[in-house]
Amino acid sequence: MLFGECTITFQDVAYQLGLPVDGRYVSGCLTDFHVYIEGGRQAWETFGECPEGADEETVRRFARAYIMMLLGTQLFADKSGNRIHIRWLPFVARLEEMGGYSWGSAALAWLYRCMCRVANRHVVKLAGPLQLLQSWIFWRFPGFRPAGYDAFSWPLASRWSGYNLGISKKGPRVQMARLRIDLLQFIWMPYSTPDVLQVVHPEVLEPRHMMLWWCVTSLIYFAVVEWHQVDRVLPQFSGVQPPPHPALNIDFLMSMDERGGDRWLPSHLQHWHLHWETRADHVLRFDVVDDPGPSHEFLAWWHQHGKRFLSRELYLGDPRGIPIPVEGTQRGAGRVPDMDRVDDVPDRRRVERRARVGTRRSQRDWRWLDQAMEEGDEAGRDGGRRRGGRGRRRGAAPR
Numbered sequence: 001m002l003f004g005e006c007t008i009t010f011q012d013v014a015y016q017l018g019l020p021v022d023g024r025y026v027s028g029c030l031t032d033f034h035v036y037i038e039g040g041r042q043a044w045e046t047f048g049e050c051p052e053g054a055d056e057e058t059v060r061r062f063a064r065a066y067i068m069m070l071l072g073t074q075l076f077a078d079k080s081g082n083r084i085h086i087r088w089l090p091f092v093a094r095l096e097e098m099g100g101y102s103w104g105s106a107a108l109a110w111l112y113r114c115m116c117r118v119a120n121r122h123v124v125k126l127a128g129p130l131q132l133l134q135s136w137i138f139w140r141f142p143g144f145r146p147a148g149y150d151a152f153s154w155p156l157a158s159r160w161s162g163y164n165l166g167i168s169k170k171g172p173r174v175q176m177a178r179l180r181i182d183l184l185q186f187i188w189m190p191y192s193t194p195d196v197l198q199v200v201h202p203e204v205l206e207p208r209h210m211m212l213w214w215c216v217t218s219l220i221y222f223a224v225v226e227w228h229q230v231d232r233v234l235p236q237f238s239g240v241q242p243p244p245h246p247a248l249n250i251d252f253l254m255s256m257d258e259r260g261g262d263r264w265l266p267s268h269l270q271h272w273h274l275h276w277e278t279r280a281d282h283v284l285r286f287d288v289v290d291d292p293g294p295s296h297e298f299l300a301w302w303h304q305h306g307k308r309f310l311s312r313e314l315y316l317g318d319p320r321g322i323p324i325p326v327e328g329t330q331r332g333a334g335r336v337p338d339m340d341r342v343d344d345v346p347d348r349r350r351v352e353r354r355a356r357v358g359t360r361r362s363q364r365d366w367r368w369l370d371q372a373m374e375e376g377d378e379a380g381r382d383g384g385r386r387r388g389g390r391g392r393r394r395g396a397a398p399r
Contacts, residue, residue, distance in 0.1 A: 003186050004241060004294045004302050005232050008111065008136050010104060011213040014204040015191050016135045017075075018155040019104035022208045025220040025276050026106035027269075028090070064092040075107045076221070078127050087222065105228070105276075107132065109219035112226040116254060131157050139191075143184045154199045156191075178310040188235045188292045213237065214286075217279040218272040225253045225272045231284060235292035243301040249344035275342070 010021045047065040050058070071091075072084030091098060107129050114128035135157035138145045152159035190196075203209075214237060219226040230237070232244040253272075275282075294302065302308070 002182075002308055004235075004298060004306065005244075006140065006186060006236065007229075007233055008108065008132065009213060009230055009233065009236060010108065010209075010215070010228065011191070011236070012136050013104040013108050013132065014209060014213070015196070015200065016132050016139070016155060016157040017104070017107065017129070018201055018204060019075075019107060020099070020203070020209060021102055021104040021212045023100050023102035025273060026091075026101050026103065027220050027222050027273070029087075060095065063095065067092050067095075067098070074131065075103065075129050076110050077129070079125050105219050106221040108228070109221040109224050109226040112219065113221075113224045113254070131160075134163075135160055140187050141184050142187065143180055152195075152199065154201055156196070156199075175311065182309050182311050189238060211283055212279060214284045215279050216282050216284060218275045220269075220273060220276055223256050223269075225250070225256075225269060234284075234286055235294065237286075238288045238290075238292045239286045240289055240292065241294045241298045243295075243297050245341070248342055249346045251347035252345040252349075255347050255349070 013019055014021055047062055050062040054062075068084055068088050071088050073081075076085075078085075091101070111128045111132060114126060115133075117123055118126045138149075138160060139156065146160070146163055149159055149163065191200075214230060215228060216231055217228050219228050227248050227250060229248065232241070232247075234241045253269075
């Protein structure tokens with residue numbers, strides 16, 4: 001894209017879904033499973049509308065079922081479409097504690113992971129909080145926004161609740177979509193209008209939540225660990241984007257899932273959980289300007305390293321050699337303080353497997369053979385000395 005990089009952040013999750021950002025990470029494992037079993041088998045119940053005049057226990061039971069439905073089919077939906085994971089049972093069992101979790105960071109981590117998986121050409125379906133992704137596109141890219149949805153309420157994603165994408169248009173849809181993306185304009189600050197501020201819930205604007213919008217930290221959702229790299233999209237927060245640092249390599253974490261045994265993830269992934277616990281120490285400090293956007297240095301870097309166009313030159317009407325705009329040259333470089341770099345964790349398992357072909361898996365496996373050979377050599381040397389000595393003594397006896 002011409003303007004550089006953009007992504008979905010904590011700010012978008014707060015405005016679009018109204019989810020809290022600050023809180024405990026959503027992780028752990030299902031223990032004490034027998035607590036949720038009645039009579040040796042799972043207790044199933046069909047839920048519809050809560051009856052009028054129901055007692056408090058009935059209302060709480062219906063509330064738990066509704067929350068599990070939202071978690072399993074909206075925020076953390078998978079490709080099954082009609083199943084809900086039992087991992088949510090300990091959470092809904094303690095309704096009073098559910099407000100203390102960072103559901104916004106967990107939903108964003110799951111969306112990042114699903115978007116990464118669908119980038120594989122063999123994957124044809126996308127899971128995750130798709131209403132967040134769709135609403136973010138409509139709010140940020142006016143060219144994709146459907147007509148007739150001018151009124152909105154809270155949360156902002158409910159604006160498109162009645163929208164149904166039709167696929168009746170014929171023709172090369174991929175080429176047309178790429179061309180539209182190349183010609184799109186991106187809105188850096190869509191939530192700063194008075195209409196949005198009138199409907200926004202005051203809780204999402206609390207300082208403890210807003211502070212984390214500028215935080216570079218880990219995103220945790222059970223075995224899913226992603227990275228909230230807002231230092232590459234400062235114009236979305238009224239900043240000027242300088243040339244970014246190299247992206248963090250977390251390929252090894254991308255390959256992890258919850259298969260292979262029941263693990264207590266806060267201990268198994270302790271480094272990344274501790275990074276979330278110290279999230280307040282990783283908040284960016286930068287200058288807020290009236291005209292956010294990329295700096296001249298960033299545009300020069302993006303022209304050299306980025307992919308500014310998706311369409312082929314045959315479909316692109318304008319020439320590709322677009323000069324850097326004047327306002328880009330007038331902006332100074334964004335001032336972002338240097339932060340401690342997190343070590344990369346590349347996925348080298350395939351390389352290591354290939355290196356082990358025809359060999360022992362580690363030097364430890366070779367140790368028994370080395371020791372046996374050394375013992376054999378020592379025994380051979382000692383035996384030679386004894387045989388030689390006995391021979392000389394036998395030769396010396398007649399004298």
